[in-house]
Amino acid sequence: MSAVENILDLEKIAAADRDSVWHHLAQHKSFEQTGPMIVVEGKGMRIRDINGNEFLDAVSGGLWTVNVGYGRESIADAVREQLVKMCFFANSAGSIPGAQFAAALLEKMPGLSRVYFSNSGSEANEKAYKIVRQIAHKKYDGKKYKIIYRERDYHGTTITTLSSGGQNERRAQYGPYTPGFVEMPHCCEYRSQYGEIDNYGERAARELERVVLEEGADTVGAIVLEPITAGGGAITPPEGYWETIQEICQKYDILIHIDEVVCGMGRTGKWFGYEHYGVKPDIVTLAKGVASGYAAISCTVTTEDIFELFKSDESDPLDYFRDVSTFGGCAAGAAAALENMRIIEDESLVENAAVVGDYMMGRLLELQEKHICVGDVRGKGLFAGIELVKDRASKEPIDESVAAKVVADCSAQGVLVGKTNRSITGYNNTIALSPALIAAESDIDEIIAALDIALRRI
Numbered sequence: 536m537s538a539v540e541n542i543l544d545l546e547k548i549a550a551a552d553r554d555s556v557w558h559h560l561a562q563h564k565s566f567e568q569t570g571p572m573i574v575v576e577g578k579g580m581r582i583r584d585i586n587g588n589e590f591l592d593a594v595s596g597g598l599w600t601v602n603v604g605y606g607r608e609s610i611a612d613a614v615r616e617q618l619v620k621m622c623f624f625a626n627s628a629g630s631i632p633g634a635q636f637a638a639a640l641l642e643k644m645p646g647l648s649r650v651y652f653s654n655s656g657s658e659a660n661e662k663a664y665k666i667v668r669q670i671a672h673k674k675y676d677g678k679k680y681k682i683i684y685r686e687r688d689y690h691g692t693t694i695t696t697l698s699s700g701g702q703n704e705r706r707a708q709y710g711p712y713t714p715g716f717v718e719m720p721h722c723c724e725y726r727s728q729y730g731e732i733d734n735y736g737e738r739a740a741r742e743l744e745r746v747v748l749e750e751g752a753d754t755v756g757a758i759v760l761e762p763i764t765a766g767g768g769a770i771t772p773p774e775g776y777w778e779t780i781q782e783i784c785q786k787y788d789i790l791i792h793i794d795e796v797v798c799g800m801g802r803t804g805k806w807f808g809y810e811h812y813g814v815k816p817d818i819v820t821l822a823k824g825v826a827s828g829y830a831a832i833s834c835t836v837t838t839e840d841i842f843e844l845f846k847s848d849e850s851d852p853l854d855y856f857r858d859v860s861t862f863g864g865c866a867a868g869a870a871a872a873l874e875n876m877r878i879i880e881d882e883s884l885v886e887n888a889a890v891v892g893d894y895m896m897g898r899l900l901e902l903q904e905k906h907i908c909v910g911d912v913r914g915k916g917l918f919a920g921i922e923l924v925k926d927r928a929s930k931e932p933i934d935e936s937v938a939a940k941v942v943a944d945c946s947a948q949g950v951l952v953g954k955t956n957r958s959i960t961g962y963n964n965t966i967a968l969s970p971a972l973i974a975a976e977s978d979i980d981e982i983i984a985a986l987d988i989a990l991r992r993i
């Protein structure tokens with residue numbers, strides 16, 4: 536192809552995108568002038584767009600997903616081999632990579648014993664909610680059907696997962712919502728609702744008990760929480776929080792569903808976020824990093840106690856989990872997940888996330904010292920948020936347009952960072968970092984250098 540033909544081709548692609556694709560979370564009016572970035576290739580931590588610009592990706596594909604980095608031929612090979620051999624069969628049957636991946640995953644999740652496959656985080660969470668609802672019917676005469684979720688958490692984009700979403704800007708205008716979901720307050724100590732107190736973690740968790748008692752403990756079946764709130768502002772739980780949540784759940788016979796869609800598979804420096812807090816979940820949901828975006832796969836993982844409830848009564852035709860996920864039977868997802876896990880293990884990427892994550896946090900604290908607009912830095916492993924404020928004393932959030940300028944400035948310098956996006960009104964002010972688990976200290980230095988310049992400029 537000649538250079539001229541190539542340029543025409545690129546222009547055609549940009550035009551086709553501009554004229555045909557409906558992009559997520561975007562106001563398209565602005566795309567009429569300049570279309571969105573069109574990504575064409577990636578290797579390791581770096582990607583290249585259609586115009587040949589190279590970027591260091593500090594957000595793992597924009598959504599905490601490409602944990603093992605771009606261009607992994609061994610995953611592509613595993614997927615190809617599997618697809619040529621056996622691409623799909625409904626999950627009523629088994630598959631070789633499905634069985635192998637489920638067993639390998641469960642080895643890392645003591646106390647949990649069953650994996651249900653589907654293909655997005657939202658779908659995995661929907662499965663969990665259906666399990667809770669069906670348990671309510673099986674054990675509690677339909678009564679214990681309510682599910683408590685937390686302000687600022689996010690669990691997906693479908694109407695029912697939005698019903699459990701604590702971000703008003705994601706929910707607005709999509710109601711009415713599925714009944715039976717009840718909100719409890721967030722646990723962001725920097726934004727304490729109870730003034731400056733010593734035991735914020737316990738205090739924030741006690742809100743669960745208040746909500747349970749208000750609703751009636753015999754109506755509450757489960758709580759769904761992110762181990763660390765991601766899109767709602769990188770909120771690490773304060774000390775004592777999870778212990779109190781667990782104690783309350785045990786007291787009132789409430790199942791604990793942990794949404795590890797972002798934190799799972801090593802992002803926080805442990806295989807799963809809940810391991811930092813000594814929690815014993817009943818249900819765990821996983822997506823994003825399970826196959827690092829090389830294929831779509833998500834998992835709803837439960838205890839044997841839960842699974843047992845669904846295989847008990849052969850005489851009752853409604854007594855099992857009457858769910859189906861067509862693409863849960865796509866063998867590419869499991870094949871990619873298996874190879875993804877091998878890479879994480881062989882390259883010690885969970886350990887790398889812990890070590891380089893600590894380094895990143897140290898560098899972010901330096902930025903905080905340097906720039907008065909940095910109100911708070913939070914995170915664990917290779918997962919962090921930088922909350923920007925107008926004034927440190929009043930903690931008044933910086934306008935989201937200013938946070939957007941920081942993102943754009945970094946991008947112009949060749950570094951892609953994210954920010955809380957259409958989450959909570961007034962709080963789209965947190966810059967988000969989630970580099971791939973392969974990140975080296977030199978990558979972090981490059982990210983920090985770009986942020987340093989961008990923060991200086993605002």
Ligand SMILES: Cc1ncc(COP(=O)(O)O)c(C=O)c1O
Nearest residue numbers: 655656657689690691796797822
């Ligand atoms: C914590 C959490 N749960 C669930 C989801 C939904 O996942 P998906 O977009 O794959 O449906 C997301 C997506 O960002 C998420 O951050």
